[in-house]
Amino acid sequence: MSTSHDDTTQTTPKIAGAGLQLRVVTTSGPQMLSLPARGAVTLGRSEEADLRIDDRSVSRHHATLHLGETVQLEDHGSANGTRVRGAPVASGARVAVRVGDVIELGTVLCALAGSPVAPVAPAPQPAGDIVIEDPAMVRLHALIDRVADGAVHVLLLGETGAGKEVFAERLHRRSPRREHPYVKVNCAALTETLFESELFGYEKGAFSGAATAKPGLIETAEGGTLFLDEVGELTPALQAKLLRVLEDAQVRRVGGLKSRPVNVRIVAATNRDLEAEAAAGRYRSDLYFRLNGFALTIPPLRERVREIAPLARHFAAVSAAQSGRPVPTISPEAMRALESYRWPGNIRELRNVIARAALLSSGTITTEHLPLDKMRPAVAAPSPAAPAVSAPEATPLPDDLRDALSVVERQRIIDALERCAGNQTRAAAQLGISRRALVSKLEQYALPRPRKNREE
Numbered sequence: 001m002s003t004s005h006d007d008t009t010q011t012t013p014k015i016a017g018a019g020l021q022l023r024v025v026t027t028s029g030p031q032m033l034s035l036p037a038r039g040a041v042t043l044g045r046s047e048e049a050d051l052r053i054d055d056r057s058v059s060r061h062h063a064t065l066h067l068g069e070t071v072q073l074e075d076h077g078s079a080n081g082t083r084v085r086g087a088p089v090a091s092g093a094r095v096a097v098r099v100g101d102v103i104e105l106g107t108v109l110c111a112l113a114g115s116p117v118a119p120v121a122p123a124p125q126p127a128g129d130i131v132i133e134d135p136a137m138v139r140l141h142a143l144i145d146r147v148a149d150g151a152v153h154v155l156l157l158g159e160t161g162a163g164k165e166v167f168a169e170r171l172h173r174r175s176p177r178r179e180h181p182y183v184k185v186n187c188a189a190l191t192e193t194l195f196e197s198e199l200f201g202y203e204k205g206a207f208s209g210a211a212t213a214k215p216g217l218i219e220t221a222e223g224g225t226l227f228l229d230e231v232g233e234l235t236p237a238l239q240a241k242l243l244r245v246l247e248d249a250q251v252r253r254v255g256g257l258k259s260r261p262v263n264v265r266i267v268a269a270t271n272r273d274l275e276a277e278a279a280a281g282r283y284r285s286d287l288y289f290r291l292n293g294f295a296l297t298i299p300p301l302r303e304r305v306r307e308i309a310p311l312a313r314h315f316a317a318v319s320a321a322q323s324g325r326p327v328p329t330i331s332p333e334a335m336r337a338l339e340s341y342r343w344p345g346n347i348r349e350l351r352n353v354i355a356r357a358a359l360l361s362s363g364t365i366t367t368e369h370l371p372l373d374k375m376r377p378a379v380a381a382p383s384p385a386a387p388a389v390s391a392p393e394a395t396p397l398p399d400d401l402r403d404a405l406s407v408v409e410r411q412r413i414i415d416a417l418e419r420c421a422g423n424q425t426r427a428a429a430q431l432g433i434s435r436r437a438l439v440s441k442l443e444q445y446a447l448p449r450p451r452k453n454r455e456e
Helices: 135-148 164-173 192-200 236-248 274-279 285-291 305-323 332-340 346-360 372-380 399-419 424-431 435-444
Strands: 021-026 029-034 039-044 063-067 071-075 082-084 094-096 102-105 108-113 154-157 182-186 225-229 265-270 294-297
Touching: 071 082, 135 164, 135 294, 154 164, 164 182, 164 225, 164 265, 182 192, 192 236, 236 285, 274 285, 305 332, 305 346, 305 424, 332 346, 332 424, 399 424, 399 435, 424 435
Parallel strands: 154 265, 154 294, 182 225, 225 265
Antiparallel strands: 021 029, 021 108, 039 063, 063 071, 071 094, 082 102, 102 108
């Protein structure tokens, strides 16, 4: 696809209305409508509406945008409904809208565009749930900032819950396309028929129930970024259709006769090994190579142990803000338990655990607020690649077996210390032993003790 060149956070930002625009995509084509810095702007088909949208699916007085430090959308009991980020807006309710969010007024797709300013009070983290502590993550963020300026499509790889969606939005916000829409599509949540009509749009009469034409999400993302989450779940038929869009930089609506040019950058994400899937014939290799203009792998949380503590504090603060309660602290014992767990669900699992603990606590999160019944087996279980560090067996072992175990144990201690940057307390927690036992092991194997770490 061709590229036009065009920073906000994942959390709801305070934004200044000056410079904001509403991109409206109707059957007659897209148009950009300028918004004032403050005030209420009515949207509807009536000539009395501040922003008139001449489409049969839009009610005469459909909705109102409330502009100020934040932007909110209010529905006025519209006949065909209002949706923000795919979720329906109840009549009379107000929903926060961020730059790049997709708004549906009946069958008309809209998106808020423009340059938000920084929050009045800085958020606990620089970008949503991103914490930059681990050296590998520092390098990854620097790479993302460089890749963001380019035109190539980007493929984000990593386990479920590792933060691919947050990284995709960061890439968009750091790119020259940041003032244009950022549209998200969960490929795994849509059926084949629904995916095609949502992504490509449809013409009037294309199928039963298509009373009016509707632009697709690709057209809505014009000039911006289209994030395809779980792209590894696409069926072969959809893979072929997506490939055609990538090759031709054009999209044809369902039931349409003419293709329309589109200018969209694709950021795709998957927890599958697409290279292996393509080699095995289960995924189109030509689509894989198209998506893989630049691949970035996000490490799982268990490989970023030093980021667990700041992430946990951040989630505790977010949970407290949502419930209107004071921000809880996290006891040292609870933090050690968090850092010892392997987090198969990654950041998403950590967020849920902390949100639950924050609700149960009364000022301090302790181990009694953590789901230790679930966490303890993962903390204590030995690695399948090596036996856990433990005290010597009471029953004498053969010399050759004891020597082999000693070699493995010594190496596991060295690896744990390296992962924890010499922090003996954290290394001991990862090994499942006490700090005193770790010191004893260091002496036993003649390993130098790391310099005193202030975090200990």
